[in-house]
Amino acid sequence: MVREGETIARLESIDYEASGAPRRGRGPARRGDLAEYVRQLRLSEDLTAQKIVAVDQRDAAASRVKIARRRSPRRRPTRVRRGAAPEHVHRAPFGGVV
Numbered sequence: 001m002v003r004e005g006e007t008i009a010r011l012e013s014i015d016y017e018a019s020g021a022p023r024r025g026r027g028p029a030r031r032g033d034l035a036e037y038v039r040q041l042r043l044s045e046d047l048t049a050q051k052i053v054a055v056d057q058r059d060a061a062a063s064r065v066k067i068a069r070r071r072s073p074r075r076r077p078t079r080v081r082r083g084a085a086p087e088h089v090h091r092a093p094f095g096g097v098v
Helices: 011-023 026-049 057-073
Strands: 007-010 087-091
Touching: 026 057
Parallel strands: none
Antiparallel strands: 007 087
8 A cells, every 4th residue: 555655666776877877978079079070160161261172061061060069968967866866766646556
């Protein structure tokens, strides 16, 4: 028997933290890629203005910047304290028998 709001399941936070582990470390690499693509775009724009590089090469550089901006993390992930994330604890939405 459970009452409304009572804890009916608690997941191990180790599993939760491990699921986020592969994503850690990608942010700095992606920010570095973005900076490099922006540098290449500026160079392509200068060379296109001087008619040294074709317009489609400049457009390709601009596309790489747009893609990298979409993939680049906007903010740093927040640390999750053990048991603090709402995904770890499942509560009974109503009283009853489990």
